[in-house]
Amino acid sequence: xxxxxxxALPAPDExxxxxxxxxxxxxxxxxxxxxxRDVFTGKSDKFIVIVGPCSADNxxxxxxxxxxxxxxxxxxxxxxxxxxxxxxxxPRTTGAGYKGMLHQPSPDKAPDLLHxxxxxxxxxxxxxxESGLTAADEMLYPENRSYLDDLLSYEAxxxxxVENQQHRLTASGMDIPVGMxxxxxxxxxxxxxxxxxxxxxxxxxxxxxDVETSGNDLAHxxxxxxxxxxxxxxxxxxxxxxxxxxxxxxxxxLQNPAAVVDCNHSNSNKQFREQIRIAGEVMHSxxxxxxxxxLIKGLxxxxxxxxxxxxxxxxxxxxxxxxxxxxxxxxTESLLCTIAEQA
Numbered sequence: 182x183x184x185x186x187x188x189a190l191p192a193p194d195e196x197x198x199x200x201x202x203x204x205x206x207x208x209x210x211x212x213x214x215x216x217x218r219d220v221f222t223g224k225s226d227k228f229i230v231i232v233g234p235c236s237a238d239n240x241x242x243x244x245x246x247x248x249x250x251x252x253x254x255x256x257x258x259x260x261x262x263x264x265x266x267x268x269x270x271x272p273r274t275t276g277a278g279y280k281g282m283l284h285q286p287s288p289d290k291a292p293d294l295l296h297x298x299x300x301x302x303x304x305x306x307x308x309x310x311e312s313g314l315t316a317a318d319e320m321l322y323p324e325n326r327s328y329l330d331d332l333l334s335y336e337a338x339x340x341x342x343v344e345n346q347q348h349r350l351t352a353s354g355m356d357i358p359v360g361m362x363x364x365x366x367x368x369x370x371x372x373x374x375x376x377x378x379x380x381x382x383x384x385x386x387x388x389x390x391d392v393e394t395s396g397n398d399l400a401h402x403x404x405x406x407x408x409x410x411x412x413x414x415x416x417x418x419x420x421x422x423x424x425x426x427x428x429x430x431x432x433x434x435l436q437n438p439a440a441v442v443d444c445n446h447s448n449s450n451k452q453f454r455e456q457i458r459i460a461g462e463v464m465h466s467x468x469x470x471x472x473x474x475x476l477i478k479g480l481x482x483x484x485x486x487x488x489x490x491x492x493x494x495x496x497x498x499x500x501x502x503x504x505x506x507x508x509x510x511x512x513t514e515s516l517l518c519t520i521a522e523q524a
Contacts, residue, residue: 190295193327193388200302202331206309213315213334214357217262220478221358221399221439227259228524229441229479230517231317231335233266235490235505236281238288240304242500243267246486247308247316249510253517254314260521264335265314266481269301270321271504272339279493279503283325288493288503298328305332320359323351324388333357337481340365340405340446343375351387352379354394360403360441367407367415367447369429376400380436401439402426403481406447414450418442418459420466423473430476443481445505453489453506456482457516464523480520484508 191199202210219225232250237243247265254263271281279285284292286300309315309332317335320326321342326333337360342348344364352359352375361375379400384393404426406416416422423440430438442448442463444456460480467474486500488509497503508516 188295190298193330196298196302196328197331200299200306202306203310206306207331209309209313210315210332210334213262217264217334217358218399220262221401222437223475227262228520229262229264230482230520231264231266231441231479232482232484232513232517233268233316234485235268235445235483235502235507236271236279237267237269237301237304238279238282238503239499240300240307242486243304244308244311246500246510247312247314249486249514250314251312253514257517257521260524261517263314263517265308265312265316266483267305267308267316268319269304269329270319270325272319272321272341274341281321283322289495298325302328302332305329320348320351323347326351327388330355335360337403338362338375344371347385349375349378350383350385350394352400353381353383353396354387354392355397356399358399358401359397360401362403362405362443363407363417365408365447367409367417369402369417369426372402373429373433373435376402376435377433398436399439401437401441401478403441403443404448405443405445405481406449408447414447416448416450416459418444418448418463420462420469420473423463423466423477424470427472427476438476439478440476441479441481442477445481445483451505453483453508454512456484456508457512460516460520461523464520468523482508482513482516484510484513486510488512 283297315334363372444459449455485507490502490506
């Protein structure tokens with residue numbers, strides 16, 4: 182056989198019982214979820230910023246980063262809702278390389294999924310407890326989200342997953358905003374089809390059960406740029422792209438039309454410092470066109486304590502990305518203040 186069982190993993194309910202969310206933190210999440218929902222339904226005109234490392238690779242560094250966001254959130258609260266990006270699964274184009282803390286709780290050691298699911302739950306709870314901020318993660322494996330579904334305030338479906346049926350149907354059963362990225366091809370129709378599927382109710386197989394969902398009215402688009410057949414990055418954050426998305430939304434009877442712009446990935450051609458300029462351009466487009474101000478609800482920004490990225494070595498720098506390069510803290514702090522001024 183080409184597949185064998187290493188070990189049985191605990192069911193999500195077992196892990197939640199072992200590492201429970203306190204009633205106090207559950208109340209914090211409920212309040213945060215309500216405030217974020219109000220942005221996506223149009224009740225609030227605050228702006229969302231989903232910001233943090235490309236991949237959450239070290240609990241101490243991630244929690245320190247999230248705690249540094251707290252004074253900024255308090256200072257900018259009238260304009261922004263800051264959602265820490267704590268991404269514990271890392272999609273890999275070829276399957277090779279670090280796949281995130283879920284797979285490798287220690288990046289320089291062999292995969293250990295049992296300790297991985299424990300590590301990511303403990304990290305999310307610790308970050309929430311120390312900061313009072315609830316986070317975003319990527320739904321890379323639909324069945325695994327059940328280990329974190331009581332902790333997260335935002336989830337994203339990545340460019341390589343957005344056409345997958347199980348991702349779409351699972352998103353339809355979530356009660357928090359789920360952002361559907363455009364695929365790597367840049368096809369906006371695929372992204373909108375995914376939003377439509379996620380907003381509809383379905384009956385399907387999930388974790389060995391026959392389940393039914395009512396649809397997620399907070400499913401929305403994430404623009405992350407695309408790549409053409411020659412491997413050239415094609416951004417989709419420009420004014421004309423945002424107007425085109427608004428027109429495509431108008432052709433469909435979708436609830437709560439909304440979009441978030443990912444300032445990195447194919448929009449920046451992975452030139453991480455371009456995120457600063459891209460964020461400024463998107464904010465200018467919103468200011469210039471009231472319809473875009475209503476449609477564009479937020480930005481995604483990749484940043485960490487230390488600028489850039491590094492290989493996985495024994496002597497690596499604390500708080501520096503081991504996957505895609507990120508903005509450093511000083512630039513992040515300045516950028517969040519600038520975004521708030523323009524929101």
